[in-house]
Amino acid sequence: MTEPATTDRALEEDTVTDQPYGPATAVIVVDMQVDFGDPSGSLYVQGGEDVVAPVNALTDEVVRAGGKAYFTQDWHPAQTPHFVTQGGTWPPHGVAGTPGAELLAGLVVNGPVVQKGVDGRDGYSGFSVRDPRTGATEATVLGDWLHRDGAERVIVVGLAGDYCVVETALDAADLGFQVEMPLALTRFVRVAEGDDVQAVERARAAGVRVEGALA
Numbered sequence: 001m002t003e004p005a006t007t008d009r010a011l012e013e014d015t016v017t018d019q020p021y022g023p024a025t026a027v028i029v030v031d032m033q034v035d036f037g038d039p040s041g042s043l044y045v046q047g048g049e050d051v052v053a054p055v056n057a058l059t060d061e062v063v064r065a066g067g068k069a070y071f072t073q074d075w076h077p078a079q080t081p082h083f084v085t086q087g088g089t090w091p092p093h094g095v096a097g098t099p100g101a102e103l104l105a106g107l108v109v110n111g112p113v114v115q116k117g118v119d120g121r122d123g124y125s126g127f128s129v130r131d132p133r134t135g136a137t138e139a140t141v142l143g144d145w146l147h148r149d150g151a152e153r154v155i156v157v158g159l160a161g162d163y164c165v166v167e168t169a170l171d172a173a174d175l176g177f178q179v180e181m182p183l184a185l186t187r188f189v190r191v192a193e194g195d196d197v198q199a200v201e202r203a204r205a206a207g208v209r210v211e212g213a214l215a
């Protein structure tokens with residue numbers, strides 16, 4: 001770890017730690033679905049089920065404070081270039097209408113759900129979808145919802161930390177929100193060694209306040 005990164009983080013923690021939740025606080029709960037968060041899932045993220053209880057506690061606390069929770073859900077067609085079966089990267093997962101695409105049974109869904117991947121688009125962020133053939137991206141409704149609801153502080157949690165969570169956090173930072181990514185409330189799929197470290201570095205470089213340490 002480099003000296004400047006340590007110093008920056010220490011400074012930032014001094015100034016914003018323990019800021020109470022309020023009406024301008026939003027939590028984005030990313031892809032807490034059976035395929036990612038249950039050991040039976042087709043793209044299981046190790047330890048994903050452990051995140052359910054702390055995520056429930058966070059959204060409950062934020063909603064009680066007048067803030068809002070939003071949920072994303074991968075919702076793919078059975079055939080999509082997003083899947084390895086059609087030349088993509090991933091084993092089939094989050095196929096619309098299948099048990100694997102359901103949000104985890106223990107998850108308290110106390111806010112609206114935005115589905116992504118609909119119509120064969122892909123991309124990882126809750127804020128945008130991407131046409132896999134042309135690469136063109138298009139915004140989902142999530143950014144509009146956050147602006148409409150007066151969000152300023154955005155806490156991004158869920159699965160997986162090195163894909164959909166970090167991309168959602170990066171987009172939120174790009175949209176000008178004050179973004180936090182608590183590592184205790186995510187798990188990493190680590191397709192390649194070091195993906196988790198790289199995701200955290202990208203987030204920090206974009207101004208996201210990453211809390212806690214990698215397991």
Ligand SMILES: [Zn+2]
Binds near residue numbers: 074076117
């Ligand atoms: Zn997907």
